[in-house]
Amino acid sequence: xxxxxxxxxxxxxxxxxxxxxxxxxxxxxxxxxxxxxxxxxxxxxxxxxxxxxxxxxxxxxxxxxxxxxxxxxxxx
Amino acid sequence: xxxxxxxxxxxxxxxxxxxxxxxxxxxxxxxxxxxxxxxxxxxxxxxxxxxxxxxxxxxxxxxxxxxxxxxxxxxxxxxxxxxxxxxxxxxxxxxxxxxxxxxxxxxxxxxxxxxxxxxxxxxxxxxxxxxxxxxxxxxxxxxxxxxxxxxxxxxxxxxxxxxxxxxxxxxxxxxxxxxxxxxxxxxxxxxxxxxxxxxxxxxxxxxxxxxxxxxxxxxxxxxxxxxxxxxxxxxxxxxxxxxxxxxxxxxxxxxxxxxxxxxxxxxxxxxxxxxxxxxxxxxxxxxxxxxxxxxxxxxxxxxxxxxxxxxxxxxxxxxxxxxxxxxxxxxxxxxxxxxxxxxxxxxxx
Numbered sequence: 001x002x003x004x005x006x007x008x009x010x011x012x013x014x015x016x017x018x019x020x021x022x023x024x025x026x027x028x029x030x031x032x033x034x035x036x037x038x039x040x041x042x043x044x045x046x047x048x049x050x051x052x053x054x055x056x057x058x059x060x061x062x063x064x065x066x067x068x069x070x071x072x073x074x075x076x
Numbered sequence: 077x078x079x080x081x082x083x084x085x086x087x088x089x090x091x092x093x094x095x096x097x098x099x100x101x102x103x104x105x106x107x108x109x110x111x112x113x114x115x116x117x118x119x120x121x122x123x124x125x126x127x128x129x130x131x132x133x134x135x136x137x138x139x140x141x142x143x144x145x146x147x148x149x150x151x152x153x154x155x156x157x158x159x160x161x162x163x164x165x166x167x168x169x170x171x172x173x174x175x176x177x178x179x180x181x182x183x184x185x186x187x188x189x190x191x192x193x194x195x196x197x198x199x200x201x202x203x204x205x206x207x208x209x210x211x212x213x214x215x216x217x218x219x220x221x222x223x224x225x226x227x228x229x230x231x232x233x234x235x236x237x238x239x240x241x242x243x244x245x246x247x248x249x250x251x252x253x254x255x256x257x258x259x260x261x262x263x264x265x266x267x268x269x270x271x272x273x274x275x276x277x278x279x280x281x282x283x284x285x286x287x288x289x290x291x292x293x294x295x296x297x298x299x300x301x302x303x304x305x306x307x308x309x310x311x312x313x314x315x316x317x318x319x320x321x322x323x324x325x326x327x328x329x330x331x332x333x334x335x336x337x338x339x340x341x342x343x344x345x346x347x348x349x350x351x352x353x354x355x356x357x358x359x360x361x362x363x364x365x366x367x368x369x370x371x372x373x374x375x376x377x378x379x380x381x382x383x384x385x386x387x388x389x390x391x392x393x394x395x396x397x398x399x400x401x402x403x404x405x406x407x408x409x410x411x412x413x414x415x416x417x418x419x420x421x422x423x424x425x
Contacts, residue, residue, distance in 0.1 A: 035111045036290065037119040040307045044347055047311055056304030 001050065001076065006069050009049055013041040024066035046072050079324050080203060082210040083253035085245055089415030091144035092241040092372065092379040093136035095128035095224075096421040101234050109291045116234065121342025125237030125367030128225065130424050133164045134172045136240025137220040138179055143417045144242050145180075150216060152180065157187040157217035159205050161197035161371045163400070164223045165190055176220065187214070194268070195338045195399025196258075197221055197371030199407050202243070203256050209247045219243040222372035227273055228284070228297035235341060237367030241375035244415075254409045257321040259313070264402035267305045272296040306399065310344040314396045315351045317406040321394075325408070329394060332358070332408070334382065338397040339363035339373040371397070383416040 003024055010028075011019040017033045028034055039059050046052040052075040062068040099105060101122055106113035117123055137160070145152060158180075160173040173188035187208070193200050198221040205219045222240035226232075272283040279297070286293040289300050314337065322329040335354055337345050339362055349359050360381035362373065369376050374395045390412040398404035 035115065036303060037111050037115055039304050040119065040343055043304060043308050044311060044343070047308070047347075053308050053312055054304075055308060056302050059304055 001069075001073050003066065003069050006072070007065060009045055010042070010065065013038060013045060022065060024064065024069070026065045027063055028065050028068065029063070042068070050076055052076060077324075078256075078258040079321070080207070080256045081253065081325070082206045084212065084247055084249050084251050085206045085209045085253055086248055086251040087409065087411055087414060088244040088246045089144050089148050089417065090241065090243050090375050090378050091140040091147070091417035091420060092239055092376045093138075093140035093420040093422055094126040094237070094239045094366065094376075095131055095136070096423050097126060097128055098124050099127045100124045106234050119341065119343050120235055121345075121361065121363050122235055122367045123364045125234075125365070127232055127238055128422075128424075131224055131238070131422055132166055133162045133222045133224040133238075133240045134160070134166050134176055134220075136224055136238065136422060137222055137242055138176060138240075139420045139422050140240055140417070141176075141180055141218060141220070141242040143420050144244055144415070147415050147417045148244055150244070153183050154216045155182050155218055156185055156214040157205060157208060158182065159189055159191060159201050159217070159219050161191045161193055161201040161219070161221040162223055163192055163194050163370065164226055165192075173220075193401065193403060194223065194370045195340065195373070196397035196401060196403040196405045198241075198243070198374045199256070199395060199397040199405030200258070200403070201371070202254065202407060203258070203405070205245050206254050209245055210253065212247050212249075215247045217245045219245060221375060223370035226297070228295070230295070230298045233299065233301070235368050237369050239366060239369040239372035239376045241372045241379070243375055252410055254407055255321060255325050256405065256407050257317050257324065258405045259317060259403075261309075261402045264305065264309060266302070267309070267402060268299060268301045268400040270297060270299050306340075307344055309402055310340050310398060311347045311351070313404050314348050314398050314406070317398075317404055318352060318394060318396055321406045321408060327408070330354075332392045332394040334386075334391060334393050335359045336374045336377050336393060336395040338399060339366070339368050339377060340399065341368065373397075379416055379419055383418070386411065387414055387416060
């Protein structure tokens with residue numbers, strides 16, 4: 001599992017946020033487009049691409065995109 | 077493993093009652109710090125829904141039953157069982173099923189009970205009715221399912237709508253019957269919860285004080301939903317339950333004509349559909365026009381989306397309810413000459 005590939009997939013969930021704004025250090029919840037509805041897309045992404053079931057707390061406890069990536073990676 | 081099969085019972089008819097009043101999910105209704113109305117409608121699929129401040133679940137169910145009994149030309153004296161599935165009963169006690177027995181004019185020789193389940197409730201209630209009917213001791217039964225007006229005034233979450241349904245079942249020897257799979261995960265009991273008003277947290281003046289919960293001001297008699305946890309549960313458990321049922325009874329689930337899922341939200345339901353590789357025209361949705369209607373959602377979808385399409389031919393169904401509990405149930409059955417009543421739209425009593 002590679003973080004750049006994960007960010008590519010994550011970027012597809014956003015409509016208005018450009019891929020170039022997303023880095024491992026990005027605090028995704030500070031992005032203007034982030035919402036609780038978009039969180040559902042991230043949960044679906046983890047399920048579809050990595051067969052990982054993310055909980056609400058996993059999203060709540062993650063600050064950066066790298067945190068999110070590591071949470072998923074640890075559950076594979 | 078909670079698998080069950082019961083033979084010699086069939087669904088005779090289905091009807092649904094909803095408030096006539098239509099509430100649109102526009103900017104006036106969707107007020108969140110987090111997202112706008114367009115984003116809400118796009119994700120949940122709920123464009124409008126039916127909501128009433130006066131009609132109870134049993135009012136909606138009663139009207140649906142009145143219509144269905146008449147459409148079926150059933151003699152009320154032959155109906156000897158009534159099950160009411162709801163989390164919005166008329167009173168804390170007695171059971172609403174007892175009230176409906178009298179209101180419908182059914183015989184006193186009648187088995188009546190309430191079942192307190194939500195999204196999975198129609199499938200659970202169905203197993204209850206079908207199992208007893210399959211003994212042949214009684215011949216006709218009614219299963220009510222739905223949710224509407226709550227115990228305390230609230231601004232209803234725009235995901236939800238009100239509906240009351242009735243499913244009429246009868247004992248007929250030689251009918252293929254029903255196959256069920258059920259599951260429960262109480263570790264998620266607080267994923268969807270009303271905190272106060274039960275005996276764990278009694279109702280008190282503090283129950284009505286507004287608190288911030290996930291960006292919304294709500295009181296303690298309102299439903300709190302951990303949306304992300306419910307979503308994660310909803311995309312994983314229903315596909316597994318359907319596959320388990322098919323494997324256990326040795327059939328190919330793709331042979332079914334229709335898959336009716338609890339109408340949770342469009343994003344979740346579409347995820348379930350694509351995971352199971354189902355064609356879109358086999359998976360009808362009522363949620364765009366009626367919202368998430370709790371235990372009414374499966375029968376309401378059959379009434380609102382399949383009326384005029386399936387009555388005169390055999391149809392194979394797989395239905396799956398999942399949610400609050402956490403609780404889930406899947407059922408496979410066939411219909412033939414099913415009676416589907418016109419949607420009953422109610423104004424104030």
